[in-house]
Amino acid sequence: MTDTHADRKKAWAAFEVEALPHGDRLFRLAMWLERDRQLAEDLVQDTFIQALQSFHRYVPGSNCRAWLVSILHHLRSNRRRAAFRHTETQDVDDYIAETVAFVPAVPQSVTDDDMLAALRAIAEPYQAIILLCDVEDMTYKEIAEALAIPIGTVMSRLHRGRAALRQEISRMTAMAPGEAAPAHQVRRAP
């Protein structure tokens, strides 16, 4: 490995083209997950610095955004573990599986605020899967790698998460009787 000025310049040019354009999307994801602008900025900054330092590991032509998301989640998980010594003692899928049996219709018109509030109301692990799949357009395999969970878990959480999201949207938009879902809350994961 060499580290000439020309090498660094070339690597930076590639990084500028491949990685930097995803900054806005990555920040939105970080902001959603952290709910705090300062924490989100720290997380995104550290993600990009780590990405720059490991850019030789990025495979050109692969999904750079998925690669960045993977680094972001890895950093975030490490921080949370260090901060809270948090361990999941109960499988979130088991925890709320029974609460999303009924899937209501989707209203024709939903505001952005309602959509995001509904997403915020469902269990956090479901939020992450839905965001990575539906907003970031990542494949199940990419999501599984980013979150370090089995691909089957991605699929089941996505299914249940979307159902829970529909329930929340239905509840928030107060659909007409006969259309609306039972107004019960989806419980949050511990």
Next chain:
Amino acid sequence: MTDACRDARQLADAFVSGQLLVETAESIVGHLSGCMACRAEFEARRRLRAGLKEAFERSRALAPRPAFTAALEARLAAEAAAPVDGRRPWRQWGSIAAGMVVAVLLGLVVLRWLTPGTLDALAHLAAGDHQFCALTYKLEEEPISLEEAARQFDPAFLALAAVEPAAHDLAGQPLAIIERHACVFGGRRFAHLVVSYKGQAVSILVAADAAADRGPSTVRGLPSAAGFQMASFHGTSHVVFVVSSLPAGDVQAVARLVEVPMTRALAGV
């Protein structure tokens, strides 16, 4: 609901996510063409997915601050331009040592090769300093006076405490110094003069640069950094950056206005 409907709906999530094999997706499309209920259900899922994506991308509350984006880009550019000293494998020390010997032998030639990289990194740090000191006042370390900085860090900064550039450009447009201090951004210390020109803040940032003593100084435009237009010139052992949101021509005009008094001050004349 038929068995075909149940089969199709079991795959609905994967279908709207585009995760199915082509053959499987085609069989679902075939079912949807003849089943109005499933078509409505799939359309609802597609609408939900699209609506969520749009809501997320439009949300102002989730958008990054422009200042953050600019500073991040400046920081990364500086990081990219710096050598990766601490990350070399041990087995490469031999070749590094050999490279250093060659570098010493090549002397000034190699120094000139390295200079553009140093200037690139410095230019990005200067842009970051303009953003976070002149515009948003958000530095990690409080600025100090040029006199204090001259005592502690760089004697040349003392002359900059009194330097007075022309008060107007050739067209009569006023140029006024509104702030002088020494500040640190990205670990680099700058003498910082903030001037007002055409209603905008313009930063004149001076940093020590051992490679700056290389012939007569001329103002030159630099590639924009972190969204700012930049120009530079050099004085005795120092490089001077002029940074602003003004158009490139205006930034270079300011650089030409301050060039002579700044270089004279840095030379101790």
